[in-house]
Amino acid sequence: MKTIPERKYFRAIIFALFIMSPLWSVGQPSPQDTLRIMSFQGTVLDKWTREPVVFANVYIVGTNIGTVTNTDGGFMIKVPRRYLNRKLGIACLGYKNIEFPIHSLNPVGNRFEMEQAPIPIREVMIVQSDPVELIREAIDRIPENYSSEPVMMTSFYRETIMKNRTFVAVAEAVLETYKASYKPLAEGDRVRIYKGRKSEDLRRLDTVLLKFQGGPYTAFLLDVAKNKGNLLMPDFENFYNYSLVGNIEVDDRLAYVIEFDQKDGISFPLYKGKLFIDMDTHAFVGMEFSVSPKMIEHATPYFIVRKPAGMKIEVQDANYLVRYRLIDNTWYFSYVRAELRIRSRWRKKLFSSRYTIVSEMAVTDIDPGNVVRFRMRETTRLNDVLEDQVADFEDPGFWGEYNVIKPDESIEEAIEKLGRILRRRAD
Known part of the structure; x- marks a missing residue:
């Protein structure tokens, strides 16, 4: 039934x-917070279409800390200073992952381009179809x-x-x-x-x-x-x-x-x-x-x-x-x-x-x-x-x-x- x-x-x-x-x-980090963290803002775009990549995961590699891009492809992530020597990772459905050293980023105006991931030719549609x-x-x-x-x-x-x-x-x-x-x-x-x-x-x-x-x-x-x-x-x-x-x-x-x-x-x-x-x-x-x-x-x-x-x-x-x-x-x-x-x-x-x-x-x-x-x-x-x-x-x-x-x-x-x-x- x-x-x-x-x-x-x-x-x-x-x-x-x-x-x-x-x-x-809207708020920004206070001076006291900046002693412990650094804030980075950027935009994620499709490499070929230049369209925003929306709802992409933006994270500090090797940690559980992250956020997502908005419908403009924009993001802001606050990084504890102890992680400044790590990399920033970006992952999204249908795209190749990208990583960048955090210490190379600017506080604002960062621009990232992601390539759409080609699907390798494999017999993936036959097994358990x-x-x-x-x-x-x-x-x-x-x-x-x-x-x-x-x-x-x-x-x-x-x-x-x-x-x-x-x-x-x-x-x-x-x-x-x-x-x-x-x-x-x-x-x-x-x-x-x-x-x-x-x-x-x-x-x-x-x-x-x-x-x-x-x-x-x-x-x-x-x-x-x-x-x-x-x-x-x-x-x-x-x-x-x-x-x-x-x-x-x-x-x-x-x-x-x-x-x-x-x-x-x-x-x-x-x-x-x-x-x-x-x-x-x-x-x-x-x-x-x-x-x-x-x-x-x-x-x-x-x-x-x-x-x-x-x-x-x-x-x-x-x-x-x-x-x-x-x-x-x-x-x-x-x-x-x-x-x-x-x-x-x-x-x-x-x-x-x-x-x-x-x-x-x-x-x-x-x-x-x-x-x-x-x-x-x-x-x-x-x-x-x-x-x-x-x-x-x-x-x-x-x-x-x-x-x-x-x-x-x-x-x-x-x-x-x-x-x-x-x-x-x-x-």
Whole structure:
């Protein structure tokens, strides 16, 4: 029997009325932080097309410290001075890895070019060519491919809301996570907010403020290797059609590319997308998926927790990206991004509003040695709203030595604009 999937595996959104909150500005390392760290900024481009290489892993070789490039290909990484003699590594799906000595980099303006990786001619499509069997083997090998013991993760999380073409809200946080093991029947992850900040322009939100519910916690739910949900459910082959379509290079390793979509006749929304499975370890190294267009018109109840009476809400699409990184022969959850587009219209009104909601999280450090299983009352949960848990800041050194995801140019402009609005209100 095909049962309806639980809503917690979909992106949860909550509508609330008449909520007020001020604004904040972007920060840089304080003078005290620069005694311990050095900050480097750069842009990663495709060598031939000159297009930005987005969501690439940027890391200090031989450590667990890293970040990702944004949609402009830009990044900023803060390097402890004890690691200045190491190399900076950059890896991205479909590209050859590159490394550069950190001491040769400039504080800003670094430009890196990556070459697309040609796939060597091998008989990789013949051996184990059944995609369902490949997925089953990848699921069976999860306990050996991913961490068998809990680790501590530090990560940077950001969520943004755009109304039509204007950013109206941004919230960010540094998260500490007790990342439970991938053993069968292992406990769940525990996520707590170390520090965070937010900004909003309520005038552009009319009478309705759109909020995320469970943002940081939901980011870890999208670790599909641990929380299989409706993507890797036990009888997954009954719900999806699969096709092995090729191979791609990931972190100087070859991976199978498996495309999938929900089967016809399924009466509730599932997913369409790609799975990337490492050829040697059979680990899931990445996923890219969306709510299937076949049932997107039925997806709205899975996303909207509450809305005002008289308002019609329509989810137009929901897209997800998940990445893992190999460190010392173990694969770790490293990056997740979710993007939701919805349209809203008040009854008896002619025009509608379009919202684009994006959340992303990059794991910036992993510590397997100092594991702390903090208390549940310290954690953020599925029904929490990040904007209600963090304050408003203007401290230019707010993030200190913590690595963050460098804002896209459009987000930086939005932050500056929201900051000007705050200053005018303060006057």
